[in-house]
Amino acid sequence: AQKVTQAQTEISVVEKEDVTLDCVYETRDTTYYLFWYKQPPSGELVFLIRRNSFDEQNEISGRYSWNFQKSTSSFNFTITASQVVDSAVYFCALVILTGGGNKLTFGTGTQLKVEL
Amino acid sequence: DAEITQSPRHKITETGRQVTLACHQTWNHNNMFWYRQDLGHGLRLIHYSYGVQDTNKGEVSDGYSVSRSNTEDLPLTLESAASSQTSVYFCASKPGTGLSEAFFGQGTRLTVV
Numbered sequence: 250a251q252k253v254t255q256a257q258t259e260i261s262v263v264e265k266e267d268v269t270l271d272c273v274y275e276t277r278d279t280t281y282y283l284f285w286y287k288q289p290p291s292g293e294l295v296f297l298i299r300r301n302s303f304d305e306q307n308e309i310s311g312r313y314s315w316n317f318q319k320s321t322s323s324f325n326f327t328i329t330a331s332q333v334v335d336s337a338v339y340f341c342a343l344v345i346l347t348g349g350g351n352k353l354t355f356g357t358g359t360q361l362k363v364e365l
Numbered sequence: 366d367a368e369i370t371q372s373p374r375h376k377i378t379e380t381g382r383q384v385t386l387a388c389h390q391t392w393n394h395n396n397m398f399w400y401r402q403d404l405g406h407g408l409r410l411i412h413y414s415y416g417v418q419d420t421n422k423g424e425v426s427d428g429y430s431v432s433r434s435n436t437e438d439l440p441l442t443l444e445s446a447a448s449s450q451t452s453v454y455f456c457a458s459k460p461g462t463g464l465s466e467a468f469f470g471q472g473t474r475l476t477v478v
Contacts (some may be wrong), residue, residue: 353459
């Protein structure tokens with residue numbers, strides 16, 4: 250069975266600080282997909298990034314960057330120079346295709362609070 | 366534009382009543398999912414469907430049922446609402462490839478009193 254662990258329940262930072270959200274996953278499959286979603290206070294779920302298990306290249310998108318390390322089964326998310334608008338709950342999710350599956354298994358989320 | 370919509374957005378119901386939450390998507394995705402979101406638990410899978418007439422139980426399926434009579438809709442029914450089912454419910458649809466992201470509805474806040 251697959252599992253996603255987001256050990257950080259809540260993180261508070263001051264604006265302009267860098268912050269890293271941790272995500273550790275468990276699966277026996279060699280082919281899998283990892284996702285990050287953002288849930289702002291308005292409640293909708295916003296897709297941020299996807300990564301497949303064969304692509305360990307790190308990705309940067311503006312102030313956001315993702316570090317995928319298969320050796321430690323981690324897919325961490327870093328926000329550089331955080332802003333108040335980054336305040337949200339962030340979810341990491343895993344998809345495996347074994348048995349014809351295509352469903353997302355989510356972590357419990359990390360609440361990020363960015364204060365002035 | 367294609368979209369996924371949930372209705373109602375908010376509902377208050379009494380314990381023991383049957384409740385149905387609607388989910389409708391216009392992407393023509395085969396895969397549809399229902400999750401519930403609770404503090405400390407994140408998003409947990411209730412039921413899912415990979416196509417018409419296909420339904421499967423997720424990790425928290427007790428007390429819930431779904432049916433899939435067409436591609437666009439996956440209604441979620443609470444057979445006899447309980448206070449433990451007070452939650453925010455999200456419907457999602459996803460294309461057939463693992464790498465594709467899921468698209469989520471706006472959520473339904475259900476309160477069982």
